[in-house]
Amino acid sequence: xxxxxxxxxxxxxxxxxxxxxxVSRLVSRLGNGFVxxxxxxxxxxxxVPVFGLLIASLRxxxxxxxxxxxxxxxxxxxxxxxxxxxxxxxxxxWQSFLNTFYIAVPATVLVVVMAALASYALSWIEFPGxxxxxxxxxxxxxxxIQVALIPVAKLFGAFGLFGTITGVVxxxxxxxxxxxIFLLRNxxxxxxxxxxxxxxxxxxxxWVIFKRVVLPVxxxxxxxxxxxxxxxVWNDMLVALVFADQDSAPxxxxxxxxxxxxxxxxxxxxxxxxxxxxxxLAVFLVFQKYFVxxxxxxxxx
Amino acid sequence: MKLxxxxxxxxxxxxxxxxxxxxxxxxVLAALVLYPLVFSLIRSFFDAGGDExxxxxxxxxxxxxxxxxxxxxxxxxxxxxxxxxxxxxxxVLAVLTERIRWATAFRLxxxxxxxxxxxxxxxxxxxxxEEAPEQGVVNAALVGVHDLFSPSSQYxxxxxxxxYTRTEEGYVAxxxxxxxxxxxxxxxxxxxxxxxxxALPASQPATGNGELRGLVWxxxxxxxxxxxxxxxxxxxxGIGLEAVRDGKVVARTTTGDDGRFTFPDLASDEVVVRLxxxxxxxxxxxxxxxxxxxxxxxxxxSWIWIMTGFAITFIAAGLSAIPRDAxxxxxxxxxxxWQVFRRVxxxxxxxVLLVVFVTLVINVLKIFELVFVIAPGSVQSEANVLALQxxxxxxxxxxxxxxxxxxxxxxxxxxxxxxLFNIRRFRRERS
Numbered sequence: 001x002x003x004x005x006x007x008x009x010x011x012x013x014x015x016x017x018x019x020x021x022x023v024s025r026l027v028s029r030l031g032n033g034f035v036x037x038x039x040x041x042x043x044x045x046x047x048v049p050v051f052g053l054l055i056a057s058l059r060x061x062x063x064x065x066x067x068x069x070x071x072x073x074x075x076x077x078x079x080x081x082x083x084x085x086x087x088x089x090x091x092x093x094w095q096s097f098l099n100t101f102y103i104a105v106p107a108t109v110l111v112v113v114m115a116a117l118a119s120y121a122l123s124w125i126e127f128p129g130x131x132x133x134x135x136x137x138x139x140x141x142x143x144x145i146q147v148a149l150i151p152v153a154k155l156f157g158a159f160g161l162f163g164t165i166t167g168v169v170x171x172x173x174x175x176x177x178x179x180x181i182f183l184l185r186n187x188x189x190x191x192x193x194x195x196x197x198x199x200x201x202x203x204x205x206x207w208v209i210f211k212r213v214v215l216p217v218x219x220x221x222x223x224x225x226x227x228x229x230x231x232x233v234w235n236d237m238l239v240a241l242v243f244a245d246q247d248s249a250p251x252x253x254x255x256x257x258x259x260x261x262x263x264x265x266x267x268x269x270x271x272x273x274x275x276x277x278x279x280x281l282a283v284f285l286v287f288q289k290y291f292v293x294x295x296x297x298x299x300x301x
Numbered sequence: 302m303k304l305x306x307x308x309x310x311x312x313x314x315x316x317x318x319x320x321x322x323x324x325x326x327x328x329v330l331a332a333l334v335l336y337p338l339v340f341s342l343i344r345s346f347f348d349a350g351g352d353e354x355x356x357x358x359x360x361x362x363x364x365x366x367x368x369x370x371x372x373x374x375x376x377x378x379x380x381x382x383x384x385x386x387x388x389x390x391x392x393v394l395a396v397l398t399e400r401i402r403w404a405t406a407f408r409l410x411x412x413x414x415x416x417x418x419x420x421x422x423x424x425x426x427x428x429x430x431e432e433a434p435e436q437g438v439v440n441a442a443l444v445g446v447h448d449l450f451s452p453s454s455q456y457x458x459x460x461x462x463x464x465y466t467r468t469e470e471g472y473v474a475x476x477x478x479x480x481x482x483x484x485x486x487x488x489x490x491x492x493x494x495x496x497x498x499x500a501l502p503a504s505q506p507a508t509g510n511g512e513l514r515g516l517v518w519x520x521x522x523x524x525x526x527x528x529x530x531x532x533x534x535x536x537x538x539g540i541g542l543e544a545v546r547d548g549k550v551v552a553r554t555t556t557g558d559d560g561r562f563t564f565p566d567l568a569s570d571e572v573v574v575r576l577x578x579x580x581x582x583x584x585x586x587x588x589x590x591x592x593x594x595x596x597x598x599x600x601x602x603s604w605i606w607i608m609t610g611f612a613i614t615f616i617a618a619g620l621s622a623i624p625r626d627a628x629x630x631x632x633x634x635x636x637x638x639w640q641v642f643r644r645v646x647x648x649x650x651x652x653v654l655l656v657v658f659v660t661l662v663i664n665v666l667k668i669f670e671l672v673f674v675i676a677p678g679s680v681q682s683e684a685n686v687l688a689l690q691x692x693x694x695x696x697x698x699x700x701x702x703x704x705x706x707x708x709x710x711x712x713x714x715x716x717x718x719x720x721l722f723n724i725r726r727f728r729r730e731r732s
Contacts, residue, residue: 035397042394043410046606049425050413052438056428067435118326127316133323138727139720140334142663146691146709150344150702151337174333177326206318235418237670238688242696252420252670260678262427263436273424277417284416288409295415296615 057083057270064266083271095247096254097275102165103240103250104233107172111229112222114173115180120210122181123188124196134185140178148175149242156243163245171243172233180225183297187221188214220290227287228294231280251276338713345706359707369708372685375597379668379686383601383608384661388654390605391612395620396642398613408617412610419607423674426603430590430675440587453584455539459491461576462520462528471578473545477571480564483508484515484574487528488537493521496535501559503536513544513564515574517556536560540580544572591676593683600675600684604668612657619653620646656726663719666712687712 055069058079072078087093121127122134152171153162161167191214199209215222237252244253255272258265284291348355363369394411398404414422431437434444465472465486478484483506496519503518518536520527536559544552544564551572556562564572590599623646631641647654669688676684685693687708695705 032400035400039394039397039401039407043407046410046413046610048438049429049606053421053425053428064436068438068441070438070441114326114329117322121319121322125316125319125322127319130319135724135727138724140330141723142716142719143334143338144667144688144709144712144716146667146688147341147713148334148337149692150695150706150709151340152333153696154340155332155337170329171333174329177330178334181326206322210322231416235420237418237420237673238692241692252418255420256674259674262677263431263433266428266431266436269424270428273421277421280416280418281413284413288412291416292412292614295412295611296618 053270054274055079056266057274059083059267061264061267064270065264083267084275087268087271087275092246093251093254093272096249096251099165099244099248100234100250100252100276100279103168103172103244103248104230107169107176107233108226108230110169110173111176111180112226115177115184115225116215116218116222117210118177118181119184119188120206120214122185123191124209124214125206137178137181137185141182143175143178145171145175145239153242162243163248165244165248168240168243168248168250171239172236175239176229176232179297180229183225183294184218184221186297187218191217220293223287224290224294224297227283227291228297231283231291234276234280341706341709341713345703345710348703349701351702355703359703360711362704363707363711368682368685369687369690371682372687372690375684375686376666378597379601379665380662383604383665384658386601387605387608387612387661388658390609391616391657392647392650392654394609395613395616396646398617399620404617408610408614410610411613414607415611419670420674422603422607423671426599426606426671427591427675429603430599432587432589432591434587437587437590439590443587444585447585451585454580454582455497456488456491456495456537456581457583459488459519459537459581462487462489465576469578470575471543471580472576474574477573478513479571480511480513480567480569481508482513484513485528485530486515486517486574486576487520488517489520491519493519493535497538499558500535500538502532503530503534503560505530506561506563513567513572513574515542515562516560517542517562517576518560541577543575543577545575546570546572550575591680593680596676596680596684600668600671603675604665604671607671608661608664612661615657615660616650616653619650623649659719659722663716666715687715 052069055072056064058081059069059072060078060080060082063078122130122137148171152174156162156164156167156170161170195213195217196209199213204212234250235252236250237256240248240250240253241256244250251272255269255276258269258272262269344351345359346354346356348358398407401407429437430439432440434440460467461472464475466475467473474484485505503516506514506516508514516530516536517540518530518534520529521531521534536556538556538558538560540556540560540562542554542556542562542564543550544554544567552564552567554562554564588595590596627645627649628641631645636644667688668686669692672681672684672686672689681689691705691708691712693699694708695702699705
C-alpha cells in the first residue's frame, strides 16, 4: 500500500507538471501584466501632481488663469522662465531662499556633532544613569514641538534670540537631537567591542577613540543622519513661523503671504514651491540610499 | 581631564569622561525640550496673560470651544482613516512590487514626496484640487468625464422673453397653441458671440396647414426691436421643444439652422409649447473640493500621497526579511496566493505593520502645514486640527498662551502612548 501510494505520489507531478505549469504560467503572466499596469497607473498618480506644479511654474500668470497646465501639450510655446527670473529678482524671496541655507546648514552640523558626541558616551562610556538617559532620549523621539513653542518663545525673548536665525537654529537643534542620538547610538553600539578595547589597551583617550575609531566606521550612519536632518530643517515651516521674523524667514514662511490669493498667484506660488523643492529633490536623487535609511530610522519623529 | 586620562588604568570606566561628550546635547535638551515641557504644564493653569492662576479653566474652555471641538473631531477622523489607509495601501503595493522588475524605480517615485516640504506638497495639492476646471486637474477630469456622458447644453443661461413661465421641466408657454399656429420664441440672456457658426439669419416661418410651426431666435434688443425678428438676428439651431397636452409630452422636435421648428402630426386639440431646461442648463463645473464639506478628505488624500512611499519602503524591508521557505511551504501545500498573503505574510509581518501604523498615527496627530496650506482661509475653521488650533490660539489670532499651553499639553498626552510604545519596543530589543 505504502509503496504504491508513494509511487503514485511521485508519478502525479511528473505527468501533471507540464499541463499545470503552462496554465499557471499563463495566469501568472496575465496577472503580472495586470499588476504592471496597476503599478504604472499608481506611479503616474504620484508623478502628475508634481509635473503639474512644474509646468504651472513655467507659464505666466495670464496663461495659468486662462487654462490648465495640461494645455501645454497643445501650446508648448507658452513655456517661459520669466517666473523664475522674477522670483530671483524679488529681493525678499531670494533672501528667504538664502535664509533657508543659513538655517539648515548650522542646524544640521550642530545636531550631527552634538549627537555623535553624546551617542559615543551613551554607547561606550559607563556612567551611572546611562540606561535612564537613553530611555529618556527614546521617549523624547515623539515629543510634539508644540509643547515647547510658548516657553521657548519667552526664553528667546529674554535672550534677544526671538526673530533671529540663531533662535530658529537652536530650536531645530533641540528637537533634532533625540532622533539623532537614537540613530547614532544604535549604530555605535553595533561596533565590535574588540575594536574599542584594543584602542583602549593602546592607551588611546576617549576623544581619540571617538575620532579615530568610531567616526570613520560610522560614516554611513552619519551620512543618513546628515541628509535626514538637513531636509527636515529645510522643509520646516512651523518652527520658522513662530521664531523667525521677516528678515530671517525661510522660503516656506516667506511664500505663505501669497496663499491668500491662490488662484491669481499660481505662477508665483508654483515657482516658489518648486524653487524650495529643487534642493531636497537633488539631495534625494543623489543620496537616495542614505535618505531612505534615515527616514526609515527617523520615522518616529 | 587629560591628566586623569593618562593615568587612568581603564579608560571608559570613568564616569567623569562622559561629561564633555554629553554636556552640549544635555544642556540643549534640558533648556529647550525638558524645561519647556514643565513650563507648558504649569503655564496651562494660568490665564491668557500668565498672571492669574485659573486652575483647570483653560482645559474646560478648550473642551467647550466649538473651534477646538471641530479640531478634535477632525483629528479623530484623521487618526481613524488616514494611518489605516496608508498602511493598507502600502502593504498591497509592497507585495505587488515584489512581482515587478522596476520595483526600485517604483518605490523611488512613491518615496519622492517624503523629500519635499509639506508646504510644497500643500501647494501641489491646492493646485490639483483648485475649483476652476481651467486650473484644477481633478475638476477638469471630472468635467471631461461628465460631458462625455451628458454633454453640456448649447445655450447655458439663455431664457425666453415674455410669455413663458419657468418650471422644473423648463420654460412653458403661458398661452396654448394648436396645429396651424405659429409660435415665436425670442430668447435673451445669451451672448451673440456664443451662437454656433452654423446659425442662419432668422426669418418668420410661413403658416403651415395642419402643422404647428415656429421660430426660436436670439432676440438682441440693442440695435433691434425686442420681440421682433430683425434682419441682423439669427435663428438658434439645435434647441429641443416639446408639445405638452394635459401634462404629457405628445410630440418633440428640434430647431433647424435657421431656428425654425415644426411639430408635424399634432391632433387638433390645444397643446402647450415647452422648452426643456436641458437646453439652457449651466455647464457642470466640477466639485467644490476646497469647500467646507470636502476639505478634510482632500487634505487626507494629499497626506496619503506623501506617506504611502514611506509605508511601502518600510513594509518592503519587512517583507524581504520573511523567510522564503515559509511562503514556499505554504504554496507547495496548495495554498492560493491570497491564502499565502492572508495566512502567512500578514501574521509574519504584523510587528512591522504595527510599527508603521503607530508611526503614522504620531505623524497624523502633529499634522499642521498641510491644513495650513491647502485649506483656504475661509474654510480653515472646518479643516482645523489640534496642532493648527494650538498655533492659532497662541500665536495667530488668539494670543492666549494659557489656552495654547493647555492645547500643547493635550497634544503631548495624546502622543504619550506612542512614547511608551517606543520605550517598550526599545527595551525589548535590547534584552
